[in-house]
Amino acid sequence: MRFPEEFLNELKSRVRLSDVVGKKVSLKKRGKDWVGLSPFSSEKTPSFYVHDDRGFYKCFSTQKSGDAITFLTETERLTFAEAVEKLARDVGLELPAQSAEDVQQYKRRTTLIEWVERACSYFEKQLLRPGGKAAREYLKSRGFEETAWERYRLGFAPDGWRSLSDELTKQGASLEELIEAGLLVQPDDAKQPWDRFRNRVIFPITDHSNRVIAFGARTLEPDGKPKYLNSSDSPLFHKGRTLYRYMDAREALAPIKEGPLSRGLIVTEGYVDAISLAEAGIGTAVAPLGTALTEDQLDLLWRAGPEPILCFDGDAAGVRAAWRACDRALPLIEPGKTLFFVMLPDGMDPDDMVRVRGAQAMRELLEGARPLVDLLWSRELEVEPLDTPDRQTSFKARLMAAAAQIRHQDLRKAYEYELKARAFAYFRELRDDALEKSRRKRFEDKNGRQTYEKPRVAVRYPTGPTGWLGLRLLVRAIESPSIFEECRETAAKMVFEDADVSIIRDAAFYVYANTEMLDRPAVAAHLRSLGRKRAVELLETFPVGQPMDPRSNEGRDWLDALDRFPVARTLVTEVQTTKRADEEGVEIMSAAHQNRLMQKVIARRSASRSVVDEAVTSPASEGAQELRNALGGMGAAMESKRSED
Numbered sequence: 001m002r003f004p005e006e007f008l009n010e011l012k013s014r015v016r017l018s019d020v021v022g023k024k025v026s027l028k029k030r031g032k033d034w035v036g037l038s039p040f041s042s043e044k045t046p047s048f049y050v051h052d053d054r055g056f057y058k059c060f061s062t063q064k065s066g067d068a069i070t071f072l073t074e075t076e077r078l079t080f081a082e083a084v085e086k087l088a089r090d091v092g093l094e095l096p097a098q099s100a101e102d103v104q105q106y107k108r109r110t111t112l113i114e115w116v117e118r119a120c121s122y123f124e125k126q127l128l129r130p131g132g133k134a135a136r137e138y139l140k141s142r143g144f145e146e147t148a149w150e151r152y153r154l155g156f157a158p159d160g161w162r163s164l165s166d167e168l169t170k171q172g173a174s175l176e177e178l179i180e181a182g183l184l185v186q187p188d189d190a191k192q193p194w195d196r197f198r199n200r201v202i203f204p205i206t207d208h209s210n211r212v213i214a215f216g217a218r219t220l221e222p223d224g225k226p227k228y229l230n231s232s233d234s235p236l237f238h239k240g241r242t243l244y245r246y247m248d249a250r251e252a253l254a255p256i257k258e259g260p261l262s263r264g265l266i267v268t269e270g271y272v273d274a275i276s277l278a279e280a281g282i283g284t285a286v287a288p289l290g291t292a293l294t295e296d297q298l299d300l301l302w303r304a305g306p307e308p309i310l311c312f313d314g315d316a317a318g319v320r321a322a323w324r325a326c327d328r329a330l331p332l333i334e335p336g337k338t339l340f341f342v343m344l345p346d347g348m349d350p351d352d353m354v355r356v357r358g359a360q361a362m363r364e365l366l367e368g369a370r371p372l373v374d375l376l377w378s379r380e381l382e383v384e385p386l387d388t389p390d391r392q393t394s395f396k397a398r399l400m401a402a403a404a405q406i407r408h409q410d411l412r413k414a415y416e417y418e419l420k421a422r423a424f425a426y427f428r429e430l431r432d433d434a435l436e437k438s439r440r441k442r443f444e445d446k447n448g449r450q451t452y453e454k455p456r457v458a459v460r461y462p463t464g465p466t467g468w469l470g471l472r473l474l475v476r477a478i479e480s481p482s483i484f485e486e487c488r489e490t491a492a493k494m495v496f497e498d499a500d501v502s503i504i505r506d507a508a509f510y511v512y513a514n515t516e517m518l519d520r521p522a523v524a525a526h527l528r529s530l531g532r533k534r535a536v537e538l539l540e541t542f543p544v545g546q547p548m549d550p551r552s553n554e555g556r557d558w559l560d561a562l563d564r565f566p567v568a569r570t571l572v573t574e575v576q577t578t579k580r581a582d583e584e585g586v587e588i589m590s591a592a593h594q595n596r597l598m599q600k601v602i603a604r605r606s607a608s609r610s611v612v613d614e615a616v617t618s619p620a621s622e623g624a625q626e627l628r629n630a631l632g633g634m635g636a637a638m639e640s641k642r643s644e645d
Helices: 005-014 017-022 068-075 080-091 100-128 130-141 146-151 163-170 175-180 246-253 271-279 295-304 316-329 350-357 359-367 372-381 389-403 409-439 467-479 481-486 488-493 499-515 520-530 533-541 553-584 591-611 619-644
Strands: 028-030 033-036 048-051 056-059 064-066 155-157 200-206 212-219 228-230 309-312 340-343
Touching: 005 068, 005 080, 017 033, 017 048, 017 056, 017 068, 064 068, 068 080, 100 130, 100 155, 100 163, 100 175, 100 200, 100 212, 130 155, 130 200, 163 175, 200 246, 212 271, 246 271, 246 295, 271 350, 295 316, 309 316, 316 340, 316 372, 340 372, 350 359, 372 389, 372 409, 389 409, 409 481, 409 520, 467 481, 467 499, 467 520, 467 533, 467 553, 481 488, 481 499, 481 553, 488 499, 488 553, 499 520, 499 533, 520 533
Parallel strands: 309 340
Antiparallel strands: 028 033, 033 048, 048 056, 056 064, 155 200, 200 212, 212 228
16 A cells, blocks of 8 residues: 555654564663664664654664664564554554545455454353363363463354354344455345354454464364364454464564574464464464465565475375475565475474474574475485386476476576485485395306406597596586586587497487486487497496586586586697607797797696685595696696706
8 A cells, every 4th residue: 555645644643663672672762862772683772762852763783774664564564564564553544545445445445354353252252151161172282371362362253153143233233244344254045144153162363463363163072173273364364374373473573583494484283383383482373364374475485584484284284285396486486585484393394393392493494495496306206216217207296397387597506406316315315225235246267257346348448648637527427417407518618538428428318408407327328329339338347436516616616617628638639749849859839839838828827726725625626636647747848848948
């Protein structure tokens, strides 16, 4: 809702800023101003000043400043409109209506809210009367004493068809108003309406202004259906746009400045779970209203914090609910908007955890919540055994299809990188396990003796200063599909001394172009189809490395080494030619040409140091070290030749 400037100025003139701030900060008078400890930081010396005469505050520790509206948006994580509405209600200022229809609608909502509030008071009183004994016993069995009843305004709906309607109509309500407010049910046969809630424990549901707008109700009958019942949708309430305890949870979240629980609200499956966590000191818990999380509810969660934690019961239904939430969120996530998940031990809900294992155990579970990508990975992993190439390919396709739902382009690419790397590492582990098992099988040697090791075949590896290095660079790129994707243009231009290394490169391009799921076994399989036995041996016997992320330091170093390889090979060739000519007594280049070549080598050697300076012991850096050594040797040779000259 847009507010006229005149209205905002009138609101600010009626609000005393120190009264608003004083609800959150202990203030002391200092001259005509007020001072206190900053609500935005941890400090021992007060640096937070409130100026009533000018209507603004200033925090010198964080450099934050603003008026009453800004203060509420910062400390209670309210939207601008929510903050304005709250202040207007506190000072008794009516919100501006933009049309006659708006005025009528506002008055109608106000009337309905009044009747819902009176219904709440009625339910509270019924809980304490003799007829509410069963409800009180139920609440006590869940660990809620009378102080909690009062705190959450819990109540009881008597087992009568018109108990509530009779009470409220006596107070002046019309049946039409009570039906519209979701308190009564109008049958299709036009008979007298009856109370929606009967013989149920009542949980009030509030809006962003903490006004009661609806109810959730739990049956007290052993076989009562449904177990939980909400108010019907009304002008006040829509269950897909509301979260139980939302405003209380946002207020509890505001002062939490660090740790995983400062990043967002905690979503439980039911009212009781949310209350149990709040009573255990985890006041940031909310609950949806009997439905899977909607887009509107996700938006509410992200308004409060970027990383809400969804806490699901550890049973099959809880797992399915987590997966539905994952699917609903994937198209909506972006930087600063994601989800984390906690799956409780099987058969337990948050209320059980708190009562059986204690609040600290529950807190530790929440602090160890898993990111959305973990849930996505584990879900697809559980679909079927991954014991055949067909199933493995289907698994990869499902992962990529899930990532494709993400609308944010950069985040979608990041998910694809992460999932491809996980798949590669997982399948490599499966292959390594299979190879280890096969190596343990008995084989007969040429003398007929039993052995546990299959005789190894000697592989003729590439020779020359850049032969081994070229193979290492290529294989490491194949092992890391994201690296290969980044260096495709460079790899296409690389010239190798060994023909089989070139064949491996061409096979990698073929596999990538046709599957977009590059890995060593796929390239080896293609080489076998071509009959390239030695190329297969080179690829399969080369030491296995870890996949790299091109955004990591190691990944960037490796891409740098790939870029430098063509130059390094050219320099190696030139220097080798020069050395052979010197040895044979043949002058093939002028002194000036030799000097220029020497300077080029020295410059390249110096520039290449960055390739290995950060992690000389890592698998990636071993190949880069060889490049450095080669360039270093060339430089030393050229420097020696210059000194002789």
